[in-house]
Amino acid sequence: PLLVNEEQVRKAGTNLAAMFAWLLIVLLVLAAVVLGRLRNWLRIKYVLYHNVKIAPDAGNWITGHLGTLADLHKNRQIRWRWRRANPRLYRFNFGFLLPIVVPVHPDTVSVILKSAFPKADFFYAMLRPWLGDGLLLSSGKKWARDRRLLTNCFHFEILRSYGAVYTDACNVVLGKWSQACAQDESVDVSKSCTLLTLDVILRCAMGFESNCQVEAAVMESEEAKQSAEYAASVISITHAIVARAMNILHHPDIIYFNFTADGKAFMKDLDKVHRMSERLIAERRAELEGSGEKSFEECHDFLDVLLTVCDENGKGLTDKEVREQVDTFLFEGHDTTASALQWIVYHLSEHEEYQEKCRQEVLGVMRESGMGDSSSIDHDCLSKLPYITQCIKESMRISSPVPVVSRCLTEDVIIDGCKVPHGCVTGAAIADVHMCEEHWPDPRRFDPQRFSAEKDKGRHPFAYVPFSAGPRNCIGQSLAMDELKTTVAMILARFRLHPDPLQPKLTWVPSLVARAEPGIKVKLSHV
DSSP states (O other), rough: HHHHHHHHHHHHHHHHHHHHHHHHHHHHHHHHHHHHHHHHHHHHHHHHHHHSSSSSOOOOTTTTHHHSSEEEEHHHHHHHHHHHHHHSSSEEEEEEEEEEEEOHHHHHHHHHTSSSSOOOEEEEHGGHHHHTTTTOOOOOHHHHHHHHHHGGOOOOHHTTTHHHHHHHHHHHHHHHHHHHHHHTOOOEEEHHHHHHHHHHHHHHHHOOOOTTTGGGGGSSSHHHHHHHHHHHHHHHHHHHHHHHHGGGOOSSSSHHHHHHHHHHHHHHHHHHHHHHHHHHHHHHHHHHHOOOOOOGGGGGGGGHHHHOOOOTTSSSHHHHHHHHHHHHHHHHHHHHHHHHHHHHHHHHHHHHHHHHHHHHHHHHHHHHOOOOSOOOOOOGGGGHHHHHHHHHHHHHHHHHOOOOEEEEOOSOEEEEEEETTTOOOEEEEHHHTTTOTTTTTSTSSOOOOGHHHHHHHHOOOOOOOOOOGGGSSSSSSSHHHHHHHHHHHHHHHHEEEEEEOOOOOEEEEEEEEEEEEEEOOOEEEOO
């Protein structure tokens, strides 16, 4: 028995030694990772300290510029002051951990946008539970492959077929506005635009009749109510992401999803949206398989294209990849377009002379094309609306839907003579570029003539980039412009827009997608 006990002791000692050896290895690996990260962080801080000027109002070393930027309602004035101090490039500290380089001039922002640097995960990670590895968040070879495959979704013939979707969805809004006009009530432009653009993108992306613009009380079928609930969940998710972005304490996933009511509500809405998307994809794939292979000409929406495209190796997209791309379309084609549309309506309501010029243009085109009423406009007529296009562009310049596009550098770059090291996060400040006085004299004044054919000729190619630019520009910008032109034309053909005398002072508030606070309202009168 004594010998057995000695053997057991030896084995226990050996096991304990092995356990400590493995523990030491794990600790050494963790230490190496931490030291590597620390070394990389110190390298970035050191290089930036000696190369890129810091913005004013730096605060203390712990919070950096966070205290200054906390008041989003004053964010634009603060950024204006920073740009005056550093008109081409500056850096600011997002707390003590993250220095961010911000190019604010067409020359400097072009260095970032011409590249295919991936999105900075620090800012976009909170989108990943919803969008996965869709086109917005993917990088490298996957992004390049997806970009090639998805280009087919925006073929001219596909976009042309959406004309009826735009007009049908817009007529729902205009019907509601007619009732408000008859009762001399103001209309909530922000809410109307959000529901309109969501309705459009759901139909274009999946052929899905969401009924999101219809009041729940008038819905008859259970299916219609479920569709509206799906649309409501999409809106809740986008609002939750924006709210989370504004609260730095909610950035860590472990805190947000496990210890906050907002995080748990987000996951509940996300589960509902994913299950509905997966059901629609499965049904459409079964339909396609049952009817045989579909030619490109027979594709009616994004989902048809996504389920039929193949790469050079004959490999298509999996159901998960299709869902991620559809969800990406919903996010990028819904909130950004809604932001652009509501500000266009606002600016035209404030400038009666420009509004009337747009109206005469669209009424003239309708007469020439033989359209008897204002309930539709043909897709081929959109190219005949140059002045409306100028007003849309000027609105998106002053009130940029996407204020900043962030990138994570995968190599060292030289921006305006300053070395910016790889691993650094940059924020290409689109909203600031659009206010560059060198290229936009009196930049805060609304002037559609800036985008006349004569003035467009000599403009810097990166002075106006509402859809970003370069290889990672917005793949859906043609769809967005078609939708905006159609909607604005139909609104102006039916209504005159007037400022609401009870409208509180509006603030353009930056976030992942810029928003108007406290929301835009206008008064209407029939043409």
